Amino acid sequence: MAEDGEVAKRAKLLKPAEGQGMKTASGLPAQVGPSILASDLSMLAADSKKAMEQWTADYLHVDIMDGHFVPNLTIGPPVVKCLRKHTTAFLDCHLMVSNPEHWVKDMAAAGADRFTFHFEATNDADALIEEVNKTGMKCGMVIKPKTPVDVLFPYLDRIDLVLIMTVEPGFGGQSFMVDMMDKVKTLRAKSPKLNIEVDGGLNLKTIDTAAKAGANMIVAGSAVFKAEDPKLVVQTLRDKVVQHCP
Numbered sequence: 001m002a003e004d005g006e007v008a009k010r011a012k013l014l015k016p017a018e019g020q021g022m023k024t025a026s027g028l029p030a031q032v033g034p035s036i037l038a039s040d041l042s043m044l045a046a047d048s049k050k051a052m053e054q055w056t057a058d059y060l061h062v063d064i065m066d067g068h069f070v071p072n073l074t075i076g077p078p079v080v081k082c083l084r085k086h087t088t089a090f091l092d093c094h095l096m097v098s099n100p101e102h103w104v105k106d107m108a109a110a111g112a113d114r115f116t117f118h119f120e121a122t123n124d125a126d127a128l129i130e131e132v133n134k135t136g137m138k139c140g141m142v143i144k145p146k147t148p149v150d151v152l153f154p155y156l157d158r159i160d161l162v163l164i165m166t167v168e169p170g171f172g173g174q175s176f177m178v179d180m181m182d183k184v185k186t187l188r189a190k191s192p193k194l195n196i197e198v199d200g201g202l203n204l205k206t207i208d209t210a211a212k213a214g215a216n217m218i219v220a221g222s223a224v225f226k227a228e229d230p231k232l233v234v235q236t237l238r239d240k241v242v243q244h245c246p
């Protein structure tokens, strides 16, 4: 289990780099989190350091896939634990797993900062939110493209963030689904202070649409790690959120 105050301690250690700490018009954090799925996973510590310190990312997005909930297999708590030793970055963990309940304690012990679980993967979201919040991790909920946004309404006051998938979960490098923006707009109208994250196909072409719809937290894998100038991409994505997110 994460020790009390551990997240706050790490946040203090993390010195803001250029551009970090920016806010939207309504005072929400305007943040960009590179998805480490698109990094060279054999160089995870070095790539993470680069993303945070040179490219000025706000956090790291960590895709946990179990080969069951989604047709791909990535990493789990042991790798998160190793990464934790090399970075003070906020680790935003996206659990694409069946039975997310099973991984709460291990993810907390590994040093995850946010545990974002799929609504579709659990039969008892209420209990899971309570369990995650008890560990000291922040709790996020995420829906797949075919899941309507109103399923999340009963939980909004107890979670830190909603993640709207803008691709089918499972793989990086897919195309942004613009029709998911209605969900973002609905949520933003309902909850002006909610953190709304979008994930999948975010890049310099799709960012305006996502930010205007109300997303304030942007996950970007390929767009950052495969860019000629990743720092420019991170800063431009964040500037667009500041400029457009209501």
Ligand SMILES: O=C(CO)[C@H](O)[C@H](O)COP(=O)(O)O
Pocket (backbone or CB within 6 Å): 035, 037, 038, 061, 063, 094, 167, 168, 169, 170, 171, 172, 173, 174, 199, 200, 201, 202, 219, 220, 221, 222, 223
């Ligand atoms: O959750 C994910 C896939 O399931 C990834 O976070 C996402 O696909 C990021 O990659 P890209 O920006 O290349 O689309």
Ligand SMILES: [Fe+2]
Pocket (backbone or CB within 6 Å): 035, 061, 062, 063, 094, 199, 219
């Ligand atoms: Fe993700």
